[in-house]
Amino acid sequence: MILVVSGPSGSGKTTVAKSLSVKYGLRFVSGGQIFREKASSMGMDLLSLNKEAEKDFDIDKVIDKEILNQAKMSNVVIESHIAGWILAGESTVSIYLWAPLDERARRISKRDGISYENALLSILEREQSHYYRFWKYYGIDIQDLSLYDLVINTSKLSPEKVLGLIEYFLDSYIQLSPRK
Template sequence: MLLTVSGPPGSGKSTAASGLATALGYEHVSGGDVFRELAAERGLSLSEFNALAEEDDAIDRDLDRRLRELAAEREDLVLESRLAGWMAGEHADLRVWLNAPIDVRAARIADREDKPVGQAREETLTRAESEALRYEGYYGIDISDLSIYDLALNTARWGPEETTDLLVVAAERYDPDTDEGGFPVTDVRYEF
């Protein structure tokens, strides 16, 4: 199976994707890791590369191309990035969207990046606005449209282990053809 885990910064997607991959014995590929590889290939720091990405759409497009290639080439993979669900296209078996309220996400980001919560909140909101405009401009994707996802989960309601447990259950019970009611999976959305 190819599973995708998407969501905004601070939603817990990296932690959940890693835990899900470990639990299922799958490979985990993070869009953030691919982004870091692209920065290293150009000899740039992450902050330098982020600034360049805002001016050069080839950077985002290169990252997204690599994610699409991984989705097409690999099985037993958990692909994680903001657009993983979109980039995996028809190759994705189960698409998951993780989110949490902005104050929760800002606190998580502030903790991991050792910065004030207010600063993390403002940077996160600015980044989200910039990314939403780029996704719409590049691909016509409305990042707020969750209709492509099979499962949307508010990670503020559960800890990392519980979130991973929920995702493992969803993956283990996934039926590529139908749900118990006989409806095609593409017509069914599960939200907690």
């Protein structure tokens, strides 16, 4: 079982992926955490590493290789901006969460204790880098969500409601049993 949860920053993907891993007794792997660890090991913040990755494809290759290795071990929920595309054809179910930019900035502002304006700027800069890199290195248009099995706008839903929708989908279509 390989469940993928993708989406932009602030969409709720980490919260949802962690909850799914607990509910279904699957390992949790965060592509974002792998990227943060890489940034930290290089003495950089996330935006700086994103900018560096625009010039050095090896950065993304290392992170993507780790995501692929984790997927090969199966029984996992993988949360990542790009996992839906790099695991296309291998994942059991791919889910894409999104919310409008202003809602995501509000969430990140609250979560990280930064101003709304700084959260908004950070999102825009990171997403511009993602769009550029994913197109340049992979030929992926991250606005094409056709490969996802389920796409949810999380802006007006609590995390519990989002989970309920996903659980209904999973239970109805692939007969997953929650962990007792």
